[in-house]
Amino acid sequence: MLQAWYIDTQNGECLEQKKMAPKYISAEELYNKTGVEYFKLNVETYKTDGILDSIKKERGYSYEDEMVCSEKCLSIDEFEEKKRSFATEHLHSDEEIRFLLEGAGYFDVRDSVDHWIRIKICAGDLIILPGGIYHRFEFDSNKHIKMKRLFSEEPAWQAYNRPADAMPCRQRYMERIARGFAAAN
Template sequence: MGSLAKDNREEVIQAWYMDDSNEDQRLPHHRNPKEFISFEKLDELGVLSWRLDADNYEIDPELKKIREDRGYTYTDMIEVCPEKLPNYEEKIKHFYEEHLHTDEEIRYCLAGSGYFDVRDRNESWIRIWVKKGALIILPAGIYHRFTLDSNNYIKAMRLFVGEPVWTPYNRPHDHLPARKEYIETFLQKGETAAV
């Protein structure tokens, strides 16, 4: 089944279908039995990922190349934990509301871990667990949400093309051009390939 070579991203990024439980959002929420998702499946949804050297991010040539190739000119850092993030409880609730952005969401995990949840073509939730060294790009127009895992801590670099845009558009915002373009590029393309 596939290549025997292990993808080095597997140590810092895992993805699986979520159950429908309303238990603590910070739990893994695996289905029973567990249903893991491949990197190829994430690629089909427009979710890109890399494993980078988080200990040397300031001088990492791979990060530099990604930034140059994709035009990421602005970065900042965020630490999400009760001690470091003002209005923590309120913000973590906002992060976990299903939303989209009109630009890519690029996050590079430098310490800790957390979950990005995205929808597949059938509206099922896929949970993507990112740990130290994971760089993830969610395409503009994809519905998603974020939460910490039970460790309650992540430090991430946020990257942007030009000036940062923070606006989340809570679902439904299907009329936005970014959502329509996402559907045409990733969801409809996949449907025609599957026929």
């Protein structure tokens, strides 16, 4: 089940860390405010139940890989560098599709008025971030993830740190957000 909520935009702390009740939002609200799509898959049956295959076919994803990132599989320096790069606010020109197989973490995305929304992802969660959306990722306290990454073609993956407002993908994203994601599709 989706867990997404607004985080304090003044200092980046989660409202729950400040002992304030977070303002949770539904998957539909998340999509309407950001264009982020959420799916829940079964990690035990996804290879045979056809749900992931259907998503891949519908969206034209023909390339995939798996990434494991944890303190246990990387050197301390490598892990700290990954952590820093994930936590830096950035965008990509293409969709970012992640299906979490193990572990948990947080994707933070910006809404239409630049407020942060935190999305907790756990094993079985698949999220699709639209190209041009500013986002970042943080590990949970276990500092371990294994995820499947999906692409429409072999990736030439490039992150563009904020500010990148002049990029065509960002401008297309802002046009879609202005029209509303349901209307833009």
